[in-house]
Amino acid sequence: MKESNVVFTWRMMLLAFLIPPLLILAIEVTFFGEFKGLDSGVSFTRFANATLTAFTLCSLFLLGNLFFYGESRNRPLAPLVGMIMATGFGVLATVFLIGQGPMLLEDNGSVRAQAIYNIVHMFVSSGAILLSLCVALGATFSAITSQKQRSSFELEDE
Amino acid sequence: MNIRDFRSDMDEMLQALLLFWIPVSMVPLGVWYSLTSSPLRGRFLAFTGIVLICLSPWTVPSSPSSAAGHLLGAVIGPCMLIVLGIYLISFSGNVSVGKLPRSDRKIGVLMAAVGFAWLAGMHWWILTPQIAPDEVNPYWNVFWPTFLLLTSCLASCSAVTLLMIGEQRKTESNIMFIVSAFSFTLLLLGLNLDGPLVNAGEFRQHLWLAVADMAGIAIGSILSILVFALVIYTYERNLPDPESITPPTDSELKQVSSLIATHLGGEEE
Numbered sequence: 001m002k003e004s005n006v007v008f009t010w011r012m013m014l015l016a017f018l019i020p021p022l023l024i025l026a027i028e029v030t031f032f033g034e035f036k037g038l039d040s041g042v043s044f045t046r047f048a049n050a051t052l053t054a055f056t057l058c059s060l061f062l063l064g065n066l067f068f069y070g071e072s073r074n075r076p077l078a079p080l081v082g083m084i085m086a087t088g089f090g091v092l093a094t095v096f097l098i099g100q101g102p103m104l105l106e107d108n109g110s111v112r113a114q115a116i117y118n119i120v121h122m123f124v125s126s127g128a129i130l131l132s133l134c135v136a137l138g139a140t141f142s143a144i145t146s147q148k149q150r151s152s153f154e155l156e157d158e
Numbered sequence: 159m160n161i162r163d164f165r166s167d168m169d170e171m172l173q174a175l176l177l178f179w180i181p182v183s184m185v186p187l188g189v190w191y192s193l194t195s196s197p198l199r200g201r202f203l204a205f206t207g208i209v210l211i212c213l214s215p216w217t218v219p220s221s222p223s224s225a226a227g228h229l230l231g232a233v234i235g236p237c238m239l240i241v242l243g244i245y246l247i248s249f250s251g252n253v254s255v256g257k258l259p260r261s262d263r264k265i266g267v268l269m270a271a272v273g274f275a276w277l278a279g280m281h282w283w284i285l286t287p288q289i290a291p292d293e294v295n296p297y298w299n300v301f302w303p304t305f306l307l308l309t310s311c312l313a314s315c316s317a318v319t320l321l322m323i324g325e326q327r328k329t330e331s332n333i334m335f336i337v338s339a340f341s342f343t344l345l346l347l348g349l350n351l352d353g354p355l356v357n358a359g360e361f362r363q364h365l366w367l368a369v370a371d372m373a374g375i376a377i378g379s380i381l382s383i384l385v386f387a388l389v390i391y392t393y394e395r396n397l398p399d400p401e402s403i404t405p406p407t408d409s410e411l412k413q414v415s416s417l418i419a420t421h422l423g424g425e426e427e
Contacts, residue, residue, distance in 0.1 A: 016318035020310040043370040050374025058382035082389035124297045128304035136312035138244030143330040145251030
């Protein structure tokens with residue numbers, strides 16, 4: 001496949017991924033003339049909390065993966081320290097930014113309550129994401145396997 | 159053991175730690191353990207963790223986090239039905255390995271349909287997860303819009319991928335467009351039809367929050383992966399060059415040639 005074709009394919013796939021939310025936006029604007037129910041302040045708070053929590057938890061997960069990487073490299077300390085610093089940065093940034101005031105506080109009264117809520121919220125969102133991945137990939141696989149088996153070689157059919 | 163007495167003797171934070179957070183940590187630990195050393199013990203650990211999380215609304219009712227355990231208990235049934243149903247549909251088709259009987263296809267379709275109907279019944283019927291009478295579990299409002307929107311997005315992406323990368327995959331692509339349209343229709347219904355406990359306005363608010371949530375998760379995860387790649391790249395780049403070894407001697411070259419010669423050619427059929 002030519003490079004320009006590959007870029008086009010990727011763009012089409014990205015557009016296909018974004019079509020459902022874009023359609024909802026279009027319907028909302030057409031029928032209500034505004035994004036009904038969208039509170040930009042609350043949405044930003046959720047976005048920022050999700051970013052910080054995802055960064056911290058994902059760094060923690062990748063830190064765990066470094067142990068497997070270390071097995072093939074005589075257990076070096078440098079990358080481990082690097083990822084511990086990245087995770088620590090995530091934790092400190094979360095605590096610092098939540099502690100700045102109501103900007104990142106949702107319906108919680110303290111930094112600790114908000115941080116715990118963020119983690120539990122992330123688990124629930126991850127569960128929903130995992131289930132939708134299972135459904136989409138499983139449905140694709142089911143659609144492929146439900147068709148008649150095809151031969152890869154024309155000679156085999158002769 | 160009397161749970162009530164046990165509860166009153168403990169600090170609330172300690173209760174949450176022992177009866178919610180330790181079971182939560184048991185799940186990934188069990189999965190990791192089952193993949194590396196002992197599958198049976200690992201699975202048992204993960205299963206015990208899941209059971210304890212599902213029991214957390216009764217064991218630690220004071221902790222707001224236990225609402226997540228309540229949601230897990232409420233959705234685990236339909237989710238398992240959907241996943242098992244899709245598994246049965248997939249492997250009763252044309253697969254080379256692990257093929258199931260053709261009759262399993264109907265059972266799979268039925269299981270997946272019941273799973274979806276069950277989840278839909280949680281929004282538009284009396285099955286809504288409630289942590290108290292007429293009080294919807296707050297995490298249900300996170301789970302349901304996220305699941306519907308992402309399923310629609312991923313199915314649409316999969317349909318276009320099948321069309322553009324696959325060869326003669328139009329039928330399969332159409333099936334995926336139908337899955338995407340089905341999920342999208344449920345979203346539109348949620349935006350316009352009130353359920354007994356969740357109204358359309360609330361669903362609309364939570365849908366936008368789900369979009370913000372998914373965008374945040376994507377950006378946070380990508381940033382973390384970039385940092386991870388940077389750490390590995392920096393470390394590998396600072397490693398000293400490997401030591402050069404001396405070229406092979408004549409005797410070593412002769413030995414290699416004789417070995418290659420014995421493995422070349424072959425008998426005529």
